[in-house]
Structures are given as structure tokens and as C-alpha cells.
Amino acid sequence: MIMDNIQDILKRYYRGETTLAEERYLKEEFRRGHLTEEPALSTGPVQESLPEGLYAGIRQGIRKRRQKHFRQLYLTAGSIAAMLVLIIFVKGSFRPALPSDLQVTDNIKRERFENALRTIGNILEEDRPNEKVLYEDHKLIIAIE
Numbered sequence: 001m002i003m004d005n006i007q008d009i010l011k012r013y014y015r016g017e018t019t020l021a022e023e024r025y026l027k028e029e030f031r032r033g034h035l036t037e038e039p040a041l042s043t044g045p046v047q048e049s050l051p052e053g054l055y056a057g058i059r060q061g062i063r064k065r066r067q068k069h070f071r072q073l074y075l076t077a078g079s080i081a082a083m084l085v086l087i088i089f090v091k092g093s094f095r096p097a098l099p100s101d102l103q104v105t106d107n108i109k110r111e112r113f114e115n116a117l118r119t120i121g122n123i124l125e126e127d128r129p130n131e132k133v134l135y136e137d138h139k140l141i142i143a144i145e
Helices: 002-015 020-032 054-093 106-124
Strands: 132-136 141-144
Touching (some): 002 020
Antiparallel strands (some): 132 141
16 A cells, blocks of 8 residues: 555656655655665656667767867877977077187197288388378379389
8 A cells, every 4th residue: 555655656756746745755755665666767757769860970979079189189299399390490500609610729829820920010011112292182192202
């Protein structure tokens, strides 16, 4: 009798036709352990079958999202690689002169100094003609030797 009563109240509960007092009664019975042989949710409405192409559509949507994700990942990785190559190229092409290239040995310093002194000496030793300038203008120079 109690089980039939619980089954009847459960059916009406799933249809939304129970009162608050009946819902309290159901809670008390389930707490006491007066459970039916069948699961409580089996008395609910009949389940409808899912459309045939539903799982295929869901899987296709997941595949598209994964492809989009991987495409974005590849674009990001490619951009980072291109930037690294560009940085390495620019850094390599505008490389400052190495200190070893600018170092001059003592012999080279001595030779350059001697060449500079020789050049200055040659300029100072040039023979100037013995001329006396009598008059000098913008376009006219009068000189006597």
C-alpha cells in the first residue's frame, strides 16, 4: 500500500501536480529508506531518441574548433620564428667593428708617425721662388723676381 502510494505520488511529482505536503511526505519516505525497486527517475516522462546526425554534427564542430585552434597556434609560432630570423639577420648585418680589427700594432703606429713627419718635413722644405710682390688685386698680381 505504501509503495503504491509512493509510486502514485512520484508520477504526479514528475508531472508537477503534487502539493507541498505530498512533496514533504516523499522526502520523509526516502529518508527512512522506503525506496522502490526501480530507480526513482524511471517514473519520469518517456525519453525521446536523439536525432541521427547529432553526434556527427557535434564531432564535426569539435574538429573545426581544433583545426582553428591549431591554425592560430601555427600562425603564432610562425610569426615568432620569422621575428627571430629577422632579429638575427638585422643584428648580424649591422654588427659593430670588433676591437681586434681596430687595434694597431706598435710597428704600424711607428710607420704612420714617420710618414706623417716626412710629409710635414717635405712641405716645410719646399723651395719658394724668390719673388717680391709689388701689387696684388683680385685679378692682378705684379711680382718681380
